[in-house]
Amino acid sequence: MIRRLAGAAMVAVALATAGCGGAGQSDNDQPTVSLTDVPEIATWSSVGGVRVPIGKTDGPSNGSWEPFQGFTHTPQGAALAAITQSVQLASATDTDWPKILGTVAAPGEGRDTYAAHRALVSISGLDPEAVPEIVGYTITDYTDDAANVDVVQRFSDQSLAAAHNRVVWIGDDWHLELPAGDATTITALDELPSDLVSLEGTRK
Template sequence: MMRRWARAALVAVALVATSCGGSHTPESELSITDPPQINRWITVGGIEVPIGTTDGPSNGEWAPFAGFSHTPQGAALAAITQSVQLATASDRAWPQVLAGVAAPGEGRDLYAAHRALVEFSGTDPEMVPTIVGYTIADYSDTAATVDVVQRFSDNSLASSTTQVVRIDDDWQLNLPNDDTATITALDALPSELVDLEETRK
């Protein structure tokens, strides 16, 4: 059981992916398909994630990611960057990261119980994905569901579904309270994809 969860966690590390950006458009005029403006990309636990100009995160990479705009773009960037940061956190750092990026509840408690049972030695370079972009399956002022699209070294595609909720004027991960798989193989890029690859140039 513990070994099976450890393998699932490593797959999740490979599939949890990243996009951080910013937008200067007023929230009332934003569409969920409007791309965030990306300031730069940084490497977190071996996975490249984008940092936004105004949508967040507003803090540095050595603290749990926080400070995301109350927009679809901020929700997407929170889902991406916080998921990667949590999934790749070291055995020593994960409790602090979990407390900072995940909303309180059964999901966070379940994650903590499982994570405490395994040792994480880092990401496998052969398994590290490239973040392509994302789609937003659902968005409201208080919650969002983000599908992060990733490409792997064999050119295969997958999406990882992440939920975030708005708490204390910021987005946080709403971790699942069961072992339901949130990763889906893709045959092609979604037509509604918010493409982030161009922002690397």
């Protein structure tokens, strides 16, 4: 289990949908958002051996050979950014990580700390036995400026964990806000959360 969590922590970037998109209209024409609407997924793409969901309209709008960008300003866009960007950064090669980090991560102490630590190690890829399956996510907090997203993962031994990610809206896109200190980035789960937004039915 410890080895599984170590792999999950990497995917959480702890180095040390079309139809709905969450938007709607209320009776007074004020925009509303839903934290539990499932983003419509166009496909699942392998990134460093981890399959991640690619939204039909909520993003990312580019391919996995580029730093993931182009997410809608919705809870669904925030969730897909948290999932895809964290996996892409955690699995980046020694030559690719600086470009990916500079694009997907928000400026700040967390990004600087990550860069300093990442430069000291060489990563050739994730341990195949520790590669998780993305089950879904829960959004524990959401505003127009930031979102906390717990990405729920299942491992080959059927153990579960939640990777805690935070994304912030800068300019016209979501970016990972990397932890600067010793924040907990992975938590073991005994069961699936009751408020899980499941993505398992979207795999193609």
